Amino acid sequence: GENVEQHPSTLSVQEGDSAVIKCTYSDSASNYFPWYKQELGKGPQLIIDIRSNVGEKKDQRIAVTLNKTAKHFSLHITETQPEDSAVYFCAASKGGSYIPTFGRGTSLIVHP
Amino acid sequence: SQTIHQWPATLVQPVGSPLSLECTVEGTSNPNLYWYRQAAGRGLQLLFYSVGIGQISSEVPQNLSASRPQDRQFILSSKKLLLSDSGFYLCAWSSTDRDTIYFGEGSWLTVV
Numbered sequence: 001g002e003n004v005e006q007h008p009s010t011l012s013v014q015e016g017d018s019a020v021i022k023c024t025y026s027d028s029a030s031n032y033f034p035w036y037k038q039e040l041g042k043g044p045q046l047i048i049d050i051r052s053n054v055g056e057k058k059d060q061r062i063a064v065t066l067n068k069t070a071k072h073f074s075l076h077i078t079e080t081q082p083e084d085s086a087v088y089f090c091a092a093s094k095g096g097s098y099i100p101t102f103g104r105g106t107s108l109i110v111h112p
Numbered sequence: 113s114q115t116i117h118q119w120p121a122t123l124v125q126p127v128g129s130p131l132s133l134e135c136t137v138e139g140t141s142n143p144n145l146y147w148y149r150q151a152a153g154r155g156l157q158l159l160f161y162s163v164g165i166g167q168i169s170s171e172v173p174q175n176l177s178a179s180r181p182q183d184r185q186f187i188l189s190s191k192k193l194l195l196s197d198s199g200f201y202l203c204a205w206s207s208t209d210r211d212t213i214y215f216g217e218g219s220w221l222t223v224v
Contacts (some may be wrong), residue, residue: 011119032211043118043202043215044156087154093211098144099161105154 002027004092006103014111019080021106024072032090033073034100035064038087048075053093080110114139118203118216125223131176131190132220135203139217145186146204146213147178156202162186163208198223 003026013019023033031052036044050057050064050073057064061080066073077084087107093100118135125131137143147159158171160178168178173192179187186203203216 012126032115034212036215038154041218041220043204043218046212046214049212089154089156091213095211098163098208098211099146100211102156103157107154 002030002092002094002101004090004101004103006106008106010107011105012109012111013080015080015082017080019077019084019108019110021075021088021090021108022072023074023092023093023103024070025101027089027092027094028068031034031095032093033064034068034091035075036089036091038089038105040086044089064096077108079104080108080111082112083109084108085095086097114205116205116214118204118219120219121217122220123222125193125221127195127223128192129174131188131193131197131221133188133201133203133221135186135188135206135216140184140207141206142183142208143205145180145184145207146202146206147186147188148202148204148215150200150202151196151198160188187208188213193223195223197221 006023034049037047038044050066061078063076086107089105090103091100115138145162149157162168162180177189201219204213206213
């Protein structure tokens with residue numbers, strides 16, 4: 001089955017810096033890669049996603065890149081703000097499967 | 113638009129007592145439904161998923177069970193709780209024609 005590795009497990013940055021979280025996957029058939037943000041005590045919320053026919057996608061300060069050859073994808077957050085502090089999860093799934101495989105999460109801490 | 117409701121938000125139960133967590137989805141029909149758990153740490157553990165009424169698949173054998181009595185209702189139950197059942201329980205849904213999973217706000221269960 002699919003295996004998703006996520007790094008780092010904890011990331012500490014100063015406000016205004018950029019943050020990058022990386023994930024690798026094992027199943028070359030995976031074609032959908034969402035990212036979730038989970039604030040303390042709340043359920044994960046989808047913040048951005050990308051499909052395998054696209055190499056990069058941006059939404060304001062957030063971007064995701066995908067390298068199908070290397071089987072890795074990354075979340076980039078620019079101009080970080082304290083409210084970006086949360087746990088971020090990556091996931092991978094493939095067409096026909098309604099069960100994504102999640103990474104173990106990255107705790108992002110943005111210091112004011 | 114679609115919404116997901118999950119309750120209760122917080123629950124403190126003694127060891128050996130029963131459990132019932134409920135989840136409903138509005139604004140869609142025949143959704144895929146999921147129960148996840150987050151124990152200590154950040155990982156998302158899939159417990160059960162359902163692709164239709166009465167169709168339940170279990171991912172992890174334990175003293176929990178799930179039922180789907182109606183199209184948009186998903187219930188997580190236990191006859192006798194263990195201390196190890198403590199955690200953050202998340203209901204989620206996806207549509208049958210899309211990959212994206214959407215999570216509820218979660219239920220905190222503390223078994224004492």
